[in-house]
Amino acid sequence: MIHLRLRVPSQLTDVVRDLLVDDDTVVNVAVVPGAYVKPEGCLITADVARENAQNVVASLRGLGLGHSGAIALDEGQTVISDAADDAEKAAPGSPIDAVVWDIIEDRARDDVRLSWAFMAFLTLATMIASVGRLLDQPVLIVGAMVVGPEFAPVAAVCFAIARPRWSLLPRALSTLLGGFLVATVVATTIWGVVHLFGGFTNAQLQHRPATDFIVQPDIWSFVIALLAGVAGTLSLTTSKSAALVGVFISVTTVPAVGTLALSLATTTWHDARSSLMQLGLNLLGIIMAGTTTLLVQRFFWARIRVRNRALPPSLSSRER
Structure with a gap:
């Protein structure tokens, strides 16, 4: 109720x-x-x-x-x-x-605000992902995925397109891209200083088999992003929010940004390009799937509500 x-x-x-x-x-x-x-x-x-x-x-x-x-x-x-x-x-x-659209819209309007907390969590998640890539530790990559708060503005983008609420779209995109930009700049600066003082070498980044999937985007990266987009959207629009944790550790957004920062700091341009491609594929897949899921839910519930209004109260109750 x-x-x-x-x-x-x-x-x-x-x-x-x-x-x-x-x-x-x-x-x-x-x-x-x-x-x-x-x-x-x-x-x-x-x-x-x-x-x-x-x-x-x-x-x-x-x-x-x-x-x-x-x-x-x-x-x-x-x-x-x-x-x-x-x-x-x-x-x-x-x-x-x-689906109660007014509740979802209220959450979306909160999520499009670029706050210090959002930037702090995203930057920390990016740093954790960078360490995971440097040490070739998938556990740290998973931890970074869970810490990252980027799905909220991504979901707001999907809602703005599907509902539609065009006034939300520029703010959602600016929060998402602005957060990634700040996290990348901060992480790149920190790793640049660490690299300059000999904290690690470029050779240490050459063979990282456990985390090489980050710099190897392929069709499966896109497929997983599509599936995660559907699951994440359903968890936000229904009462199954526990599924969001699984969504966080399925998509390679924060790990891609963390690897991008590490690559920029060490001028490893090939990895930087691959990381950007991985990030783009994941964001595109999530937004496409999330928007489609919202459109399907909107159509489905509109049909049910119209049908329910068309029936006499006693008949509609008996049918259910």
């Missing part, structure tokens, strides 16, 4: 209350007149089945509540109630598979 908390202007209170009460997928509707004082308004709370939350929010937006009032969504609610069980049975589809 998703908990709704609404600030409703007094002239819309009856309309909003009736809209929620008449919906079989909404329960626990409560109205507190005059509860808000800044800005003024009535407080209306309710629990809605996740599968139909997007429809309910769209109806509230249609009343202008997003401008004249406020709509707050709180997911992850556990409601122990027979009425709540009946509401979920009346909703289309499965709660695990349901």
Whole structure:
């Protein structure tokens, strides 16, 4: 269930209350007149089945509540109630598979902000990946993949294209590319100083069999990126966020940036070109797959919701 908390202007209170009460997928509707004082308004709370939350929010937006009032969504609610069980049975589809686009958009808008924390994590992940490449240690490469935060802006790019929300796209791309640029510059500078003072030699980078896959991009790099893009997008749009860890350690984005920094510091141009190609293949695959997955989900849920609205309430409940 998703908990709704609404600030409703007094002239819309009856309309909003009736809209929620008449919906079989909404329960626990409560109205507190005059509860808000800044800005003024009535407080209306309710629990809605996740599968139909997007429809309910769209109806509230249609009343202008997003401008004249406020709509707050709180997911992850556990409601122990027979009425709540009946509401979920009346909703289309499965709660695990349901997509609430407003929640995803809110996350995407947070993820497109280029923060110090994002740059710090990406730079640290890049440094760890560089050490993994230098020492030929796959364990460090995997660790760098987990630390890297780059999937969030990549997912925001996919959302901006699929929804579409074009205003998000430039910010998502600038966060992603800006983060990679900062991480590369910092890591290259550090490794350049270490190399200059004899911390390691170019010969140490010549034979690294355990991590050579980073500088050997091929069709399988692209295929894995496609699969990871689908898995990552599904984990973000559904309640299966644990799968994200597997996505992080499947794609070779951060390892490619770490190897790029190491190659630039040692002027190993062949490895630098291969790393850039690996990074590009992975990003292209993830974005293509993620965008396609969102488009499929959008089409699928639109069909289910239209079909559900077209059926009489009693018939739609019996069919499920």
